[in-house]
Amino acid sequence: MPMTDIPDVAPSPRHPRFADAIRAYARVGCLSFGGPAGQIALMHREFVDERRWVDEATFLHALNFCNLLPGPEAQQLATWIGWRLHGLKGGLAAGLLFVLPGAAVMLGLSMLYVLAAGLGWFAALFLGIKAAVLAIVVQALLRIAARALKTPLQRGIALASFVAIAIFTLPFPLVILGALLIGGAAGRWRSEWLKLSPTVAAPPPPAPSPWKQSLSAILIWGAVWAAPMLLILATLGRGHVLWDIGAFFSQLAVVTFGGAYAVLAYMAQEAVSGFGWLQPGEMADGLGLAETTPGPLILVTQFVGFLAAYRDAAPFTPFVAALFGAGLTLWVTFAPCFLWIFTFAPWIDRLERATGLKGALAAVTAAVVGVIANLSLWFALHVLFRDLIRSGWGVELPVLASLDLRALALALLAALLLFRFRMGIVPVLALCSAAGLLVGFVVPSLDFT
Structure with a gap:
């Protein structure tokens, strides 16, 4: 949805089609440069500001949750967003698409590294x-x-x-x-x-x-x-x-x-x-x-x-x-x-x-x-x-x-x-x-x- 079409009153989060979500996850995976801060900012822009698939409070809530876990918090946040929207298949798609583009590039660079090792220009x-x-x-x-x-x-x-x-x-x-x-x-x-920060006293949703x-x-x-x-x-x-x-x-x-x-x-x-x-x-x-x-x-x-x-x-x-x-x-x-x-x-x-x-x-x-x-x-x-x-x-x-x-x-x-x-x-x-x-x-x- 173009930004000009967003009404003054923010709508409730929408439930996207799985195919649309896949395209969004692939886009994030290919553009997620800059470490976790840049990656989290990219996901916030894509999923909260522009697409409005996740509301602000839920996004921040999930980010705090991912910070409690071992492992890369940005990848886990992407996985959680996919799980939130489409369950297990959504979590798998979002998490894998966040990792695989960079893994493919890293594999190619690793091959180049061992092939060119020892050359003066490479050093x-x-x-x-x-x-x-x-x-x-x-x-x-x-x-x-x-x-x-x-x-x-x-x-x-x-x-x-x-x-x-x-x-x-x-x-x-x-x-x-x-x-x-x-x-x-x-x-x-x-x-x-x-x-x-103070904890929330409200009971959890069922x-x-x-x-x-x-x-x-x-x-x-x-x-x-x-x-x-x-x-x-x-x-x-x-x-x-x-x-x-x-x-x-x-x-x-x-x-x-x-x-x-x-x-x-x-x-x-x-x-x-x-x-x-x-x-x-x-x-x-x-x-x-x-x-x-x-x-x-x-x-x-x-x-x-x-x-x-x-x-x-x-x-x-x-x-x-x-x-x-x-x-x-x-x-x-x-x-x-x-x-x-x-x-x-x-x-x-x-x-x-x-x-x-x-x-x-x-x-x-x-x-x-x-x-x-x-x-x-x-x-x-x-x-x-x-x-x-x-x-x-x-x-x-x-x-x-x-x-x-x-x-x-x-x-x-x-x-x-x-x-x-x-x-x-x-x-x-x-x-x-x-x-x-x-x-x-x-x-x-x-x-x-």
Whole structure:
């Protein structure tokens, strides 16, 4: 409906035809650049402002609900909108169409990455991408901190999470669990410590058999989630890289509160130091590729799964193994998202009034600030310095003489474009990539590896 045809009094939300909804979901999936903030704004414009399929209060209510769940909140919000309009088939269509366009682009970029690796121009290109990613992560840190750290308790949780990961190298899931417990207790007994919004006292609307719906979703989507892992166990065994990929990203799907930035440092630590799937700089490359694709930023996991299987391919050829690795990573990353939505959607109104859950979410969001601060430090060390040494207590320290002035200059350029000129992420990545190539052509003798 054109905006000029909308009457002065807003109509009640309409029930669209499924075919119309499919076209809208595909449009959102192809245009969902800019991270969760831009994706949520796009969905608000499409489904609330223009099409009026969902009213404002319901949209915000659902967004709060999705923020309570692990996984990419924008993809889960899209899934919930589809479920709200057309039930299970609508949720599947909306969720898949939000992910698949970006996944297809990411697969193509991952193939190009392994084919062109080692070429001088390619390394110069990705020097610019790494430098831009460093500035993008710092921007995300500042934005989330401004929104999340409103009270002394939240600032204390953020600092504690940074120290726990950066200094004491505690596992990311343990940090999230601690924040959940602290926030749940504060939300229940000291909600003012987290500045929680007041709960709604009105009783929830009647829902048909919510227990039956939730139990069915758990059984069905639990089986969907586990199916490829059982197949791998039966055919390849627990010693194969595909089992490691599936098990690791299944675990990650349960603790991915706060989006891709929050778990990236943990994922990088395990993928680089734990499993040996990637080199440190390649994680920044993967995030740079994910930033240029539509869909959720957590698609960076697909890049990691692709490279992990490509480099340990037996008994398959490298590209066949890489396709299996990428597909498995997508499966165990996003099947849980459908499980969470279809399980908890019937309880959305009850969850909205649970102060303990609200407190847990507020505390996790604060902890995520500390986690992203650690990610910023990790990227800065691996992008700006060629050599690092491990101290006696396990913390990596830079060798100051190994400072890469080219990377520093490109990172400052990216920061200028982001903070001074307020350019979007994709143009910044494009300009910094071009600047990296320019450095490679102007000073071709420099070693970019």
